[in-house]
Each structure stands twice: as structure tokens, then as C-alpha cells.
Amino acid sequence: MNNIxxxxxxxxxxxxxxxxxxxxxxxQLADQQKCKLEAVAAGYQLDKIxxxxxxxxxxxxxxxxxxxxxxxxxxxxxxLLVNLFKEEKPQIALMGATSIGRDLGPRVSSALFSGLTxxxxxxxxxxxxxxxxxxxxxxxxYQIRPAFGGNIVxxxxxxxxxxxxxxxxxxxxKKEIRDPEYKGKTKKLEISKYVKDEDFIIExxxxxxEKSKLNLKNSHIIITGGYGMGSAxxxxxxYDLASVLGGEVGASRAAVDAGFAExxxxxxxxxxxxxxxxxIACGVSGQIQHIAGMQESAMIISINSDPHAPINTIAxxxxxxxxxxxxxxxxxxxxxxxx
Numbered sequence: 545m546n547n548i549x550x551x552x553x554x555x556x557x558x559x560x561x562x563x564x565x566x567x568x569x570x571x572q573l574a575d576q577q578k579c580k581l582e583a584v585a586a587g588y589q590l591d592k593i594x595x596x597x598x599x600x601x602x603x604x605x606x607x608x609x610x611x612x613x614x615x616x617x618x619x620x621x622x623x624l625l626v627n628l629f630k631e632e633k634p635q636i637a638l639m640g641a642t643s644i645g646r647d648l649g650p651r652v653s654s655a656l657f658s659g660l661t662x663x664x665x666x667x668x669x670x671x672x673x674x675x676x677x678x679x680x681x682x683x684x685x686y687q688i689r690p691a692f693g694g695n696i697v698x699x700x701x702x703x704x705x706x707x708x709x710x711x712x713x714x715x716x717x718k719k720e721i722r723d724p725e726y727k728g729k730t731k732k733l734e735i736s737k738y739v740k741d742e743d744f745i746i747e748x749x750x751x752x753x754e755k756s757k758l759n760l761k762n763s764h765i766i767i768t769g770g771y772g773m774g775s776a777x778x779x780x781x782x783y784d785l786a787s788v789l790g791g792e793v794g795a796s797r798a799a800v801d802a803g804f805a806e807x808x809x810x811x812x813x814x815x816x817x818x819x820x821x822x823x824i825a826c827g828v829s830g831q832i833q834h835i836a837g838m839q840e841s842a843m844i845i846s847i848n849s850d851p852h853a854p855i856n857t858i859a860x861x862x863x864x865x866x867x868x869x870x871x872x873x874x875x876x877x878x879x880x881x882x883x
Contacts, residue, residue, distance in 0.1 A: 547580040547604075548573055549634040549707070551625065552597065553644055554587045554614075559596045561761075562640035562714035569667055569717045570638055571601035576669045577683060579635070580604060584628065586621055588614035594730055601722035608733045612744045615751060616644050619743040622651045627738040629656060634707045636685050638667075641711035653709045660709040661687035661700045663813075665716050665836055672701045679703075685710065690813050690836055697832075715761055715817030718840075758792060758808055764821045765791030768811055768838070771798035772827025772848065773867060779804050781871045782826060788875050794818070796834050799827075812837035826867045830855025847871070 548570045553560035567583065574581040580603040585593045590609045597605060608624055629637065629652070637652070639645035641663045653660035666688040672681045684701045685708040691698035702708045760766060767782045767789070782793045795805035797812055811818055813833040823841035828834060830846075830853055838844075839858060846859035847870050856862045863870055 546633065546635040547582050548577070548636045549629070549632070549638070550581070550583045551637070551639045551645070551648070552583050552585045552593070553616075553640055553642060554585060554590070554593065557589060557592055559585075559593060560640065560642075560714075561719060562642060562645075562712070564597070564600060565714065565717040565719045566638045566640065566712060567597060567600035567602060568720045568722075569712075570636075571722055573636065573667065573669060573685070574601070574603075577635070582606065582632070582634070584608070584625065586610075586613045586624055587616075594728070598726050598728045599721045599724050601726055602728045604728055605730045606733055607730060608735060608738070610735045613735075615748050617744075617746050617748060618647055618651065619746065620739045621648055622655070623739045623743050624733070624735075625652045626655045628733070629707060637707040637709045639709075639711045641713040645711045649709060649711050656705075656707070658705045658707055658709055659702050660711070661689060661702075662711050664689045664710045664712045665697075667710060667712070670701075672703055674703065684708070690832060713817050715819060715837075718819075760792050760794055760809070760811065760816050760818055763792040763818070765789050765824075766794050766811070766818055766820045766822070766838075766841075767791055767824045767826060768794035768796065768828055769799050769804060769826050769867075770796040770828030770834075771802055771804075772829065772850075773799060773804055774827070776804045778867065781867060785824070785871055785875055788878055789822075791820075791822070796828050796831075798829070798831075825855050825859070826871065828855050829853050830858070 550566045550570050552563045570581045582604040583602045584606045586608040588611045590607050639649050664687050668686040670686045681703040687700040687710045767786045769782045786793045794811040795809045800810045813836045817837045819840040821842045824845045826847045844859045845861045846855045847863045849866050851864045
């Protein structure tokens with residue numbers, strides 16, 4: 545009872561990065577709470593899942609292995625989690641803020657009357673004083689996320705209902721192995737105990753999946769353009785620089801809305817979250833929505849004609865000037881001085 549649960553997203557027998565990131569954070573929270581970290585895997589042919597997740601510090605892995613559970617469909621996975629959570633009574637349950645998590649999380653939390661905070665950017669343990677009721681709650685999950693269009697950062701708590709449920713976007717948390725030799729135990733679930741036959745009413749006959757041609761999430765160097773780039777033509781400078789540096793091109797929401805770049809390149813609260821070794825922001829003002837998606841970058845260089853742009857406050861290096869002047873010089877000198 546009162547352990548921390550992470551729902552694992554699995555595709556072709558591989559645990560998704562967002563789930564491994566949540567296991568890393570879940571292990572940290574479990575250490576603080578002096579409880580166990582538990583994971584739930586639902587799908588088919590899950591024999592190799594344990595080897596993937598135990599190094600992240602998982603104490604118990606619940607396996608729901610049934611051909612009907614793969615690929616993901618709403619009803620059986622919802623029933624499985626609802627009934628398992630009623631039985632095990634976790635204090636915290638975490639999922640990825642993916643298409644699956646956004647479908648599954650609200651259904652589970654609604655059935656359990658527990659509430660859910662979506663798209664969290666940080667999770668911490670803390671206390672809360674309800675002055676009206678005269679109560680002090682300890683060991684609560686601080687569910688931290690941007691709110692009101694990203695203009696504020698809200699800390700949300702759930703004092704009375706359990707589990708405390710949250711979804712977190714991929715790339716927000718670090719993914720770190722706890723111990724390659726860490727050994728947990730596996731519990732195989734009897735599907736009929738948790739899922740009714742009528743939950744399998746929907747059958748997936750055929751799937752068509754197209755992988756993105758971009759690899760922003762795993763790129764070590766990202767050059768991002770903002771509205772300050774001025775036009776789609778100027779964005780071509782970023783592709784030239786990215787070609788020279790061996791990086792990818794990203795864009796702020798303002799640049800995407802202006803038609804300078806396609807949506808799949810958008811970085812920020814409503815786009816992709818990245819943490820490259822080098823992040824070059826070109827003509828990016830640095831609104832909180834954008835910063836939320838790239839602030840964990842190892843090194844940030846800002847190129848902006850406005851010396852007071854918000855992005856400059858988190859940048860390691862600031863180049864004040866127009867992108868039309870600065871970027872061609874960067875390309876020229878990099879070619880000249882690189883081997």
C-alpha cells in the first residue's frame with residue numbers, strides 16, 4: 545500500500561522513453577517517501593520488460609500479458625489500472641502526457657475520484673496548510689505545471705484523494721539508470737480478475753504508423769528560430785547553420801504560427817521538450833512557454849537584436865545583433881576553424 549506506481553508505455557516490446565524518465569523521477573520520490581517504486585506493463589509478450597526497467601530502481605513489476613492487450617485500447621487498460629489501484633492503493637500514480645496517457649489518465653482518475661494534473665513540468669514532495677480547515681498535510685505530491693497560457697507556474701496539490709495522479713511530457717525529466725544490477729520482483733496478473741470480456745469489444749484490425757523524420761528530442765545540437773527571424777526565407781539561414789554543425793532546426797510557437805516553420809519543429813510547452821548539449825536561440829524572445837521546453841539544455845546561446853529579451857536571462861552566452869549578420873559569420877568561422 546501507498547507505493548508509487550508508473551504506467552509503462554510499450555511499443556514492439558520496448559518501454560518508451562517517457563516511462564523510463566518517470567521511473568527515474570519515481571525512484572527519487574520513493575526514496576524520499578521511504579516506499580517502493582512499482583511499475584505496470586500491459587501488453588503481449590512482455591518477458592523482456594523486467595530487464596529494461598529494473599535497472600531504474602523498480603521494486604515490483606506488474607505484468608498483464610495478454611494478446612488482447614496489445615496494441616493499446618482504452619477499455620481494457622482502464623479497467624486493469626482502476627481495479628489494480630483499488631487493490632494496491634498507491635499514493636502516487638504517474639503516466640506520460642502522450643496520446644495514450646491523455647486518454648488513459650483522465651478515465652482512471654475519474655473512476656477513482658482522485659483528480660489528475662496534466663502536463664506537469666516538475667514533481668516534488670512537500671506540505672500544505674489548509675487554514676480554513678485548520679489542517680496541515682505532509683508528504684504531498686507537488687504537481688507543478690505552467691498555467692493560464694504559460695503566464696504563471698502553478699503548484700497543484702491533492703490533499704485528500706488517492707492516488708495523486710499526474711501526467712508528464714516526454715523530455716521533461718531526466719532518464720538515469722539507478723543500478724544496472726538492481727533486482728525487483730515480478731507479479732503476473734490474472735487478466736480475468738481485473739478486466740471483463742466485454743472490455744475487449746474493440747479490436748484493432750490494422751495500424752498505420754508514420755515515424756517523424758525529425759529527431760529533435762535526441763539531437764545534441766539544436767538551432768531554434770523565433771518570430772524575430774522575420775520570414776521563412778531567413779529561416780533558411782538556420783538550416784545552413786544546422787548543416788554545418790550537424791544539428792536540427794527547431795522553432796518557437798510564434799515562428800510556427802507565422803508560417804516560418806512546420807509545427808513538428810515547435811519547441812516549448814505546446815511542442816517538444818528538449819535538453820541538447822547546445823541550444824542556439826535565434827530571434828527567440830523567450831516567453832515562459834518556450835523556456836519550459838528547453839531550459840534544461842546544457843549550454844544556451846542567444847542571438848537577439850534586443851539585449852533585454854527574456855531568453856537572455858537563462859542564456860550562457862548572448863550575442864546582440866541581427867540574425868542576418870551573426871549567423872553567416874558563425875557559419876564562416878566554424879568552417880574556417882573546424883577540421
